[in-house]
Amino acid sequence: MSGDALVPVTKRPTGILGFDVISDGGLPVARATLVAGSAGSAKTIFATQFLVSGIVDNDEAGVFVTFEDRVEDIRANVHSFGWDIAKWEEEGKWRFVDAAPDPEEPTAVVGSFDLSGLLARIERAVKETNATRVSLDSLNALFIQFSEHPILRAELFRITTVLKRMGVTVVFTAERIEEYGEVTRHGVEEFVADNVIILRNLLDNERRRRTIEILKLRGAPHQRGEFPFTITSREGIVVLPLSGIELTQSSSTVRVTSGDSKLDDMCGGGFFRDSITLVSGATGTGKTLLVTQFLAGGMRSGERCLLFAFEESKDQLFRNARAWGFDFEEMERSGRLMVVNRYPHAMAMEDHLVEMQQMIADFRPNRVAVDSLSALERVSSLRSFREFVISLTSYLKTHEVAGLFTSTTPNLLGGGSVTEKHISTLTDSIILLRYVEAFGEMLRSIVVLKMRGSQHDSQLHQYTIDGTGMHIGEPFRHVVGILSGNPQFDDDGERGDV
Amino acid sequence: MIQELCLKLFVAGDSPRAREAAANLARACAELADGEARIETVDILLDPGAADEFRVLTTPTVVRVSPMPRRRVTGDLRDVNQVLSALALQPRTPQP
Numbered sequence: 389m390s391g392d393a394l395v396p397v398t399k400r401p402t403g404i405l406g407f408d409v410i411s412d413g414g415l416p417v418a419r420a421t422l423v424a425g426s427a428g429s430a431k432t433i434f435a436t437q438f439l440v441s442g443i444v445d446n447d448e449a450g451v452f453v454t455f456e457d458r459v460e461d462i463r464a465n466v467h468s469f470g471w472d473i474a475k476w477e478e479e480g481k482w483r484f485v486d487a488a489p490d491p492e493e494p495t496a497v498v499g500s501f502d503l504s505g506l507l508a509r510i511e512r513a514v515k516e517t518n519a520t521r522v523s524l525d526s527l528n529a530l531f532i533q534f535s536e537h538p539i540l541r542a543e544l545f546r547i548t549t550v551l552k553r554m555g556v557t558v559v560f561t562a563e564r565i566e567e568y569g570e571v572t573r574h575g576v577e578e579f580v581a582d583n584v585i586i587l588r589n590l591l592d593n594e595r596r597r598r599t600i601e602i603l604k605l606r607g608a609p610h611q612r613g614e615f616p617f618t619i620t621s622r623e624g625i626v627v628l629p630l631s632g633i634e635l636t637q638s639s640s641t642v643r644v645t646s647g648d649s650k651l652d653d654m655c656g657g658g659f660f661r662d663s664i665t666l667v668s669g670a671t672g673t674g675k676t677l678l679v680t681q682f683l684a685g686g687m688r689s690g691e692r693c694l695l696f697a698f699e700e701s702k703d704q705l706f707r708n709a710r711a712w713g714f715d716f717e718e719m720e721r722s723g724r725l726m727v728v729n730r731y732p733h734a735m736a737m738e739d740h741l742v743e744m745q746q747m748i749a750d751f752r753p754n755r756v757a758v759d760s761l762s763a764l765e766r767v768s769s770l771r772s773f774r775e776f777v778i779s780l781t782s783y784l785k786t787h788e789v790a791g792l793f794t795s796t797t798p799n800l801l802g803g804g805s806v807t808e809k810h811i812s813t814l815t816d817s818i819i820l821l822r823y824v825e826a827f828g829e830m831l832r833s834i835v836v837l838k839m840r841g842s843q844h845d846s847q848l849h850q851y852t853i854d855g856t857g858m859h860i861g862e863p864f865r866h867v868v869g870i871l872s873g874n875p876q877f878d879d880d881g882e883r884g885d886v
Numbered sequence: 887m888i889q890e891l892c893l894k895l896f897v898a899g900d901s902p903r904a905r906e907a908a909a910n911l912a913r914a915c916a917e918l919a920d921g922e923a924r925i926e927t928v929d930i931l932l933d934p935g936a937a938d939e940f941r942v943l944t945t946p947t948v949v950r951v952s953p954m955p956r957r958r959v960t961g962d963l964r965d966v967n968q969v970l971s972a973l974a975l976q977p978r979t980p981q982p
Contacts, residue, residue, distance in 0.1 A: 487943055494954070494974035495944070499907075499961035504898030505930055512934040534944075882927035 397608040400521075400557055401439020404434070406627030409717065409855045410611040411602055419606070420548040420558040420580055422573045425587030430598065430619060431456065431561035432766065433466070437624040438559050440471050442521045443481045449517040453485040453510060456529035458861060467623050483513040489533050497534065503543035506720045507550060514556060522551055524560035527572075573622035576741075582606040588614065592769045595736060600627055616775055618738035626742050628779050644755075644790055647685025648678075650860035651819075654836050654845040659817065663840065664781050664791040666761075666812065669821030673832060674853050675794040677712065678819075679757045681857065682792045684714045687725060690753035696744060698763035712857045717782045726751050732763045737772040740764065745783050756784055761811070762792040777811045816840040822848075824870050826877065833870050891923040892952045898945040899931045903962050907946035910963035917966060919976040948973065956969070 391774045399413035415421050415438070425431045439450030454462060462484075463473045476482035487506055489495070510522065527544070544560075546683060550556050560580070562572040584603040589596065599614035617627040643658035646665075652658040659665055669675050679695065684772045686693040697705055705727060709716040719725035728747060730740070748756060758764075758780075765773045777793075793815065812818060818837040823830050835848040847863035848870055869876045895911055897904035908927060915923040930937040930945065940949055950957040950973045959972035970977050 485938075485940060490941065493958055494942050495947070496957075496959040496968070497965040498959055498968045498972060499910075500903070501944040501946065501961045502898070502903075503943060504945040505896060505947065506944070508898065508930045508934040509937050509942075512938070824953045 399584075399608065401441065401445065402438050404437055404625050404627060405623055406615070406617065406629045407600065407625070409629040410615050410627060411605060412609050412611070415557055415559070416583065416605065416608055417557050418552045418555050419582040420552060420560065421583040421585060421819075422572070422581035423559055423561045423585045423587060424564050425561070425598050426564050426589055429564075429587040429589040430625060431563075431587060432462070432525050433469075433619060433624055434585075435525045435559050435561050436462070436466050436471065437469075439482065439521050439523055440466075440469075440624070443476055448521060449481045449483070449515065449519040450521040450523065451483045451485060451510060451513040451519045453487055453506075453522065454525040455487050455524070456526055456531075456685065458488060459484045468621060470622070472625075480517055483517050483519065484510050485513050486531065495533070497536065498567075501536070501546060502539065507543075507547050508681070510547065511550065511554075514551070514554060519558060520557050522558050524558070526561040526563060528563040541580070548580050582819075592772065593770070595769060597769070597772065598738070609645075615693040616738050616772070617762070618736065618742050620739070620742050620746075622746070623742075628738060628741065628775065629789045640788065644691075645685040645689065646678075647681030647683070648858060648860065650849075651678075651834070652832075654843045654849065654860070655817070655839055656842045659790055659792075660841065661790055662785050662788045662860075663816035664784060664793065664814070665817040665819060667795050667816040667821065668795045668797055670797045670799065670823060673821035673823065674717070674822060674851075675796070676708065676759055676851060676859055677858055678821075679715060679759045679792060679794060680709050680712060680716075683716075683725065683755065683758055684709075684719075686755040686790075687719050690724075692724045692752060693719075693726070693755045693757070694748065694753035695725075696750050696756070696758045697727060697729050698732050698758070698804050699760055701821075702727055711855060726753070732767045737764065739774045742774050743778055744780065748783065748787065748789065752791060755792070757792040758794070760796055762794075762796040775812065777814050781814050783817060790804045812838075822870055823865065824850075824864070824875050826867070826875060833864060888902075890952065891918075891950070891975070893923055893925045893958065894949045894951055895925060895927045896930055896937065896940065896942045896945055896947045896949070897927060899929060904946055906962045907948075910950060910969065912965065914963065914969045914975075915967040917970065917977045919978045950974070 393725040397416045399415060400417050401408045401414040423431050439452055442450045466473065473482050497753045513519065514522065531537060531540060548558050554881055564572055584606045586601045586603055588599045590599065598617050600617050601614045602610045615627050615629055617625055620626055642661040644661050645658045646652050646655065667675050667678050683693040683695055716725060716727065720727060759789050764776065765785040817839045820835050820837050822833045824833050832851050833848045834851050836844045836846065849860050849863050851860040864870065867875050867877050895908060897907065911925060915925065929937045932944060944960040946962065947958060947960040957973045959969055963969045
């Protein structure tokens, strides 16, 4: 359109969480956007949510044109998201244009026709409700009903042109056959769409993975590439704008206690308030104990603490904490501690992430611990896992929350887990817990491997665990090769020094 | 007792195609075996509510309102025989 270049593009938030980030503010006003995707890729939810947001967030009415689903089915299907379309219809904020074919009354075609009937009905609905948003879902049904595709393309172009002139922002959906291939089955996009969005529903390591990509947003900046999204019962579509997030490094200079004064010393005075720490160790090295101390330390300072436990049951956690002298039950009753128990397998990574973010937003903790990341890694693809860690880390940082993640190393001696390899650059600090075989005994060592923005003790310290908790002792002085799993001792021996 | 044949012709304004469809429909009805047909023309630009009521997407569209069951055909109706067959109506003389 010749006028497009002259008019600056203003955007309208879609209300789809995360989408407004990757689209730099939403969908361009008075433009037409094609949402294309394979069957089951959530096109209808997108088209519906776009109207819902107009009503809920901006008090703007919307018109929903259905070519396929029955009106009563749509009302029922989206009710689970808390979207009460019937109520909005009564309030004059939502209007259906039922353009679904009637199976009892098929239409024969004799000669050429146009879609003026459809246009007149949409125009009437828009005028009567003062709607600013129109969703058409999905064009395929129309292309199946009528084989005169050139007519349909030309008419759809006419309809969107009229609606755009009326100042209406249009979303229409169309089906794709392949996840990577032509944009749509019937090639409507070149004719009708200013903007093209692709929804994908892929199998990744035997797991479903949904992504959204903005292929084209005419005359407006947006982020490129595929972004994962999920569908929650509370929000509908939630996009995870990963590369839209800046991984900010720890910026706070305020220190908080790790829960262990000796470990605080090794870190140069405690963790930074908005830093993420990874604790790595084999089974039995005391990772969960470190988590327990971290939470108890926060409670002592009057902070709010949230634990996501993916390995041990709540009973087990509370029993262990009680043995170490921390009454987590009482702390939970006080309302400042929340322990969330989840099976890693229960949900996709994206769903875990969204649920965790919602809980963090609701509970507003100062500290969050995840025990363990490895349990989550086992049930996800590498890519999903990395995206999960990036998103969670960024989320914690932007909310100025101190995070402690644990990771289980596969080998008892030495170290290095897959988890660490992929996320060590994402965390601010790394603490290693390692077994050391010496003199027929298993000793334990702890070292602060990395601490962003601070001096720290780089020596390996011996520590013991007993009924009262963790006791960090002196550095190992006469031994090398602990981290590689092959400790070598010099003649003086180690025993007497500790 | 035979129910009266009622047809509604939905058009969008007074376009050449609308006039063509009206003429073709009249021609088709002249071929009918029994009795008269009542044809009502509805301009959906003036009465978009009627388009909603009869779920009209395309124009021109003819809806056989009575007798039931309803039948519909869309287009400029250039082929009279096809129009009659789509509306399930019998022409006066059997076609070869």
